[in-house]
Amino acid sequence: MLFNPTTALKKSLKYSYLVLICALSACGGSEEDSSPGAILSSSAYKDMCASPRTGADPYNNNRAYPDRQGSLKDEKNWLRAWVDETYLWYREVPKNLNPDHYASATAYFAALKTPLITASGKEKDHYHFTENTAEYNKQSQSGLELGYGMAYTFIATDVPRRLVVAYVEPNSLAENAGISRGMEIESVDDYDLRTSNNTDALNSGLFPTIAYQRHQFVFKDLNGKKLNKSLTALEVQTTPVQNVKNFLSVKGKVGYLTFNSHNAISESQLINAVTQLKNDNVSDLILDLRYNGGGALYIADELSYMIAGPAQTLGKTFFKLKYNDKTPVDPNNTWPFYSTSGSSGALLPTLNLKQVTILAGSGTCSASEAIINGLRGADVKVNLIGGQTCGKPYGFIPQDNCGTTYFTVQFQGENHKGFGDYADGFSPTCKVDEDFKAALGDKNERLISAALSYNATGQCPANGQTLGQSRSESSAPLRPALREIMTLEKARR
Incomplete structure (x- = not known):
């Protein structure tokens, strides 16, 4: 799963926890250039792809993919037009973004949103994200998720951090390995989760992107006993x-x-x-x-x-x-x-x-x-x-x-x-x-x-x-952006 401009762990921590937000330069963009000329309607560029998919879409009644041969420029032009047509805050999107300064369509999309900050100091739009279509369809239509079958929650977000298992899916790899709610994750692939700033390594273990990838975890149970677990990423059937x-x-x-x-x-x-x-x-x-x-x-x-x-x-x-x-x-x-x-x-x-x-x-x-x-x-x-x-x-x-x-x-x-x-x-x-x-x-x-x-x-x-009454720090879930959405799919009756 890709989360732009940050990876999953960075996304959850970007306001105060690790302070490792991906800067524009690192994401391949610049906001100092003039925008290109007029863009046509988004329909003029839809499905024109630098690398078109071929074959049948299993999540669309096995119909052929609609992709046509196009270019990266076509993909970026579609994004600019589509955002301008449909984005709730389209007037606030910077007008001086040069698409040529972004290495990919997803990097360009990450910049196509309002830059405004709320009174509390947060981004007005911290919801903007992308997902691989095949992975999105698996999760939303079939309830399949690549991973181990466990969900995570922070109970302390400042160093030393504390991340615990919130729940495990029935009959999942995690449950079968003896992992249960409340177990604390101390390390991932030998990186100390409490103190390490190597978010790429932590994300790779917590949110695997390749099936059959194996990762090493150290858990601590509710009695303080440490447990070493080697977990292999598989597609997990969730039970909502x-x-x-x-x-x-x-x-x-x-x-x-x-x-x-x-x-x-x-x-x-x-x-x-x-x-x-x-x-x-x-x-x-x-x-x-x-x-x-x-x-x-x-x-x-x-x-x-x-x-x-x-x-x-x-x-x-x-x-x-x-x-x-x-x-x-x-x-x-x-x-x-x-x-x-x-x-x-x-x-x-x-x-x-x-x-x-x-x-x-x-x-x-x-x-x-x-x-x-x-x-x-x-x-x-x-x-x-x-x-x-x-x-x-x-x-x-x-x-x-x-x-x-x-x-x-x-x-x-x-x-x-x-x-x-x-x-x-x-x-x-x-x-x-x-x-x-x-x-x-x-x-x-x-x-x-x-x-x-x-x-x-x-x-x-x-x-x-x-x-x-006064509030103490509460638990904070760590999960992909795809798990925090409201969509209109299948809404028409």
């Missing part, structure tokens, strides 16, 4: 919906499920989970989105409907799309709460809840935040337990060109009440830090325990803080 169960409380049965990704295979898993909880007669729900960075918006829409049901959502808007002023009026820009499956057309099961408790944190982004905002717009009470969400009210319409899929911010969303300004994230009802001592789905796991306590008493537990 896990741990579907219910807990008994003083107010009745409380349903629970872990939901980690809004990809295509999650739809049927969510339908099965809600059907199970409905048959269990749950009267409340704990939806665990703490590690869900987003994905397809239609999945968020369907899940929100399954939680709230028809009575509370009838005639209400789940998500209203706001594009730039160049985009033609879209008759489908206002999404209702979908009551049927996008893949089968079958009626969705519902829990008909008037409130839901969501476990959240800095890893809760994009489409996951759309669930929070959409339900609140329909007057469903949403209690957030954990930490501040990441703040991504923006989304993409992913576009493939010549084997690379480009993600540039093209829309912002609002709920039924017209609210969509949550770039700083949603604040938790109860601030509770993770301790990684219990498995996800365990009633004694800190966030689940806090949620059950809050549901029973209406008060934040002793290990939590109510909204407005």
Whole structure:
């Protein structure tokens, strides 16, 4: 996976952790040159490639790739035109970028965004990225990811850093190797993760890009025992919906499920989970989105409907799309709460809840935040337990060109009440830090325990803080940009 202008570890750390941001000179660009002449419509350059793909696309009904022989200049011209036509903040893109000063199309794309900085000192647009199209299709449509089947979270981002395993995929290499939630990663290929600045070496091990590549890890378990593991990168089948169960409380049965990704295979898993909880007669729900960075918006829409049901959502808007002023009026820009499956057309099961408790944190982004905002717009009470969400009210319409899929911010969303300004994230009802001592789905796991306590008493537990109290440093997920998106794929019905 390529992340421009930085690699995955640099991307997660670029504001304060390693301070190793790729400078423009290192990325092959310059902002001091005059821009070229007028650019035609993006359609004039679409699929004109320096190295056209040949054969059939397995993710497009085995149709031939649309690529035609072109040049690197054609690819860059398409990018400049497409960004100018669709980018939400197209007026803020520098006009003096010379495409000839960028060694590749992806390097040029990295510069085609607003350079503005927010009041907090962050980039206004820190969402812009690219992905190999084949890899993107594998992950979004089939749930396949190259790696070991484990997700990472920082619990200390300053040196000495601390990176732990947030969860492992069922039946994955990581699980079969005895790796479990809460284990700390001390080194990768003999590089000390706590202190090393060799991000290329660390990324190579944490986020392998070649199948069957072997890497050496040193883990430390919860008892302080060090474990040496040799892991081989393979395509892992992810399971986005896990741990579907219910807990008994003083107010009745409380349903629970872990939901980690809004990809295509999650739809049927969510339908099965809600059907199970409905048959269990749950009267409340704990939806665990703490590690869900987003994905397809239609999945968020369907899940929100399954939680709230028809009575509370009838005639209400789940998500209203706001594009730039160049985009033609879209008759489908206002999404209702979908009551049927996008893949089968079958009626969705519902829990008909008037409130839901969501476990959240800095890893809760994009489409996951759309669930929070959409339900609140329909007057469903949403209690957030954990930490501040990441703040991504923006989304993409992913576009493939010549084997690379480009993600540039093209829309912002609002709920039924017209609210969509949550770039700083949603604040938790109860601030509770993770301790990684219990498995996800365990009633004694800190966030689940806090949620059950809050549901029973209406008060934040002793290990939590109510909204407005001081915040300590929370865990911060380390993952590819592709895991933090909101897209419109398969949205039309």
